[in-house]
């Protein structure tokens with residue numbers, strides 16, 4: 315009987331964890347639409363990454379945002395020196411690349427998490443459901459100051 319209790323408890327916990335993950339997806343609407351392209355990491359100046367930051371665009375009559383970010387030892391540009399500021403309840407597509415080494419771009423507390431790779435563009439689209447601040451951390455070892463490579467997204 316005692317063993318049955320533990321078996322039931324563990325099933326209950328598994329169900330709870332699954333429910334938590336599903337809730338995270340639905341309630342937060344933090345869906346990731348993955349995609350990527352290639353780019354010359356030596357020549358980012360002549361691309362949108364040469365002037366990184368947030369752009370407002372109109373797509374199918376809706377206002378959307380594009381965010382171009384470079385991950386550079388040891389900062390997010392933008393993100394570290396100044397936060398990335400985007401509005402809630404609009405589609406935001408991030409395009410991220412790296413001129414130097416492999417980094418990570420992990421929006422803390424969400425499922426938004428990608429590697430950023432020299433020569434490739436990491437892309438994901440999300441809708442932030444509410445105004446709040448998110449931390450960004452690099453989760454790929456990229457050198458001696460990897461552990462202090464962090465930034466902020468301000469959803470307003």
Ligand code: CUA
Pocket residue numbers: 385387388416417418452453454455456457460461463
């Ligand atoms: Cu950049 Cu670790």
